[in-house]
Amino acid sequence: MASQLKSLSWMLLIFLLLSNLKQHCNAVGNPQVPCLFVFGESLSDVGNNNDRLTLSKANYLPYGVDFPKGPTGRFSNGRNMIDVLAQNLGFDESISPFATARGEEILRGVNYASSSAGIRSETGKIYGDIISMDMQLENYQITLSQINKMLGNRNTSTTEYLSKCIYSVAIGANDYIDNYFSPVYTTSLIYNPQQYAVVLNQQLSQQLQTLYKSGARKFALIGLTALGNIPFERSACGSGSSGSACVDKINNAAQLFNYGLKSTVDQLNSNLTNATFIFINASAIESSPPIASKVADVSCCELLLNLVCIPFGKICSNRNDYKYWDGIHPTDAVHAVYGERAYKAQSPTDAYPFDVNRLAQV
Ligand SMILES: *[C@@H]1O[C@H](CO)[C@@H](O)[C@H](O)[C@H]1NC(C)=O
Ligand SMILES: *[C@@H]1O[C@H](CO)[C@@H](O)[C@H](O)[C@H]1NC(C)=O
Ligand SMILES: *[C@@H]1O[C@H](CO)[C@@H](O)[C@H](O)[C@H]1NC(C)=O
Numbered sequence: 001m002a003s004q005l006k007s008l009s010w011m012l013l014i015f016l017l018l019s020n021l022k023q024h025c026n027a028v029g030n031p032q033v034p035c036l037f038v039f040g041e042s043l044s045d046v047g048n049n050n051d052r053l054t055l056s057k058a059n060y061l062p063y064g065v066d067f068p069k070g071p072t073g074r075f076s077n078g079r080n081m082i083d084v085l086a087q088n089l090g091f092d093e094s095i096s097p098f099a100t101a102r103g104e105e106i107l108r109g110v111n112y113a114s115s116s117a118g119i120r121s122e123t124g125k126i127y128g129d130i131i132s133m134d135m136q137l138e139n140y141q142i143t144l145s146q147i148n149k150m151l152g153n154r155n156t157s158t159t160e161y162l163s164k165c166i167y168s169v170a171i172g173a174n175d176y177i178d179n180y181f182s183p184v185y186t187t188s189l190i191y192n193p194q195q196y197a198v199v200l201n202q203q204l205s206q207q208l209q210t211l212y213k214s215g216a217r218k219f220a221l222i223g224l225t226a227l228g229n230i231p232f233e234r235s236a237c238g239s240g241s242s243g244s245a246c247v248d249k250i251n252n253a254a255q256l257f258n259y260g261l262k263s264t265v266d267q268l269n270s271n272l273t274n275a276t277f278i279f280i281n282a283s284a285i286e287s288s289p290p291i292a293s294k295v296a297d298v299s300c301c302e303l304l305l306n307l308v309c310i311p312f313g314k315i316c317s318n319r320n321d322y323k324y325w326d327g328i329h330p331t332d333a334v335h336a337v338y339g340e341r342a343y344k345a346q347s348p349t350d351a352y353p354f355d356v357n358r359l360a361q362v
C-alpha cells in the first residue's frame, strides 16, 4: 500500500512537472497584447484573395519560396511586414486570414487585408473581386459577433478585451496605383493631388471611427512608401526627364496622403476618448539603411506585365540584397525592416508619436 502511494505520488509529481512545463512553453509565445487585427492591401495580405475571382493573387511559386509553408498568398518571397510585426509582439504564429480563420484562433485577431484593395470601394476593382476597406469592416463585424459568442455574450467583457488589441491599418497605396494614376479611373480628372489626399483621409477617418465604435482603441496607421519608385510605376512612367517627372509626381502625391494621415492621427487622438493612434512613417524607414542600400532598379523575380512574378519564373539568388521582390512588393528582408521598425522605432522619424511597442503598453 505504501509503495503504491509512493508511486502514485511520483506520478502526480511528474504530471505536475509536465503540465507546468507545458504552461511554461505556452508562456514563451505569450504575446504583449491579446490580439492583432489587420486591415489593408497586399503588404498585409496573407491569403484572403486566394479563393476569389481576382487576378490579384500570390498563391503560386515563386511567391513563398522562402516561407516555411510555401506559397500562401503573401506578396513576398517569405514573410510580410505584418508577420514580422506579430512576431515582434510575441505571437508564436501569424494572424490568420479572415478567409480561413475559425474557432478559438480568432481571439488572437484576424487579418482582413486584401491585395489591390483601397479606401475607396472602386479601387482595384479592375483586378476583380477584391475586398475593399468597407467590406473588410463588414467582415470585422462578423468576427465581432463570433467573439461575442465565445466570450459568453458578455458585451462589457468583449469591449474590455478588444480595447487591449492592436488594429493595424495599412491602406491607400492602391487608391493611387490602382485608381488615381491608372488611366482606367477618373479620380485624377476630379481632384488634384492635394484634394485627393484630403478626400482619402476623410473617408479613412470615417472608417477608423467605425472601428472605434465597435471597440477598437489602439491603432497603428502605416503610411505609404515612395510609390513612384516601384518597378511597375517606373516602367509605366518611361525613361528620360519626363519619366522622372512622372515618378516624382506619384511620390509627391503619396507624401501628401502621408501628411494627411499624420494629421488624422492627431485629430483622432484628440477627438476619440481613450483611443490611441500612431503613424508609422514607412517612407522614412524606406529611405534609410538597410533598405536604402539594396538593389532597387530591378525586381528579384521575372515579371508578368511589370506587375507580379511569372508563375514558376526565374528569381534572383541573393534575395536579401534586393528591395523589390516583384513589380510592386518588397522582399522578405525589406518587409522585415518595416515590421521591426514599426514595432521598435530606430529613429525619431520612424513612428509618431511613438512605436507599436509603446502602443501595446498604453
Ligand atoms: C455592445 O452592445 C451595444 C448595445 O447592445 C452595441 O451597440 C455595441 O456594438 C456592442 N459592443 C461590442 C464591442 O460588441
Ligand atoms: C475632430 O473634431 C473636430 C472638431 O469637432 C472636427 O472639426 C474634425 O473634423 C474631427 N476630426 C476627425 C478626423 O474626425
Ligand atoms: C474610457 O476609459 C474609462 C476607464 O477605463 C471608462 O470608464 C470609460 O467608459 C471609457 N470611455 C470610452 C468612451 O471608451
Ligand SMILES: *[C@@H]1O[C@H](CO)[C@@H](O)[C@H](O)[C@H]1NC(C)=O
Pocket: 258, 259, 262, 281, 283, 284, 285, 287, 349
Ligand atoms: C517621414 O520622415 C521623413 C524623414 O525621413 C520626413 O521628411 C517626413 O516629413 C516624414 N513624414 C511625415 C508625414 O511626417
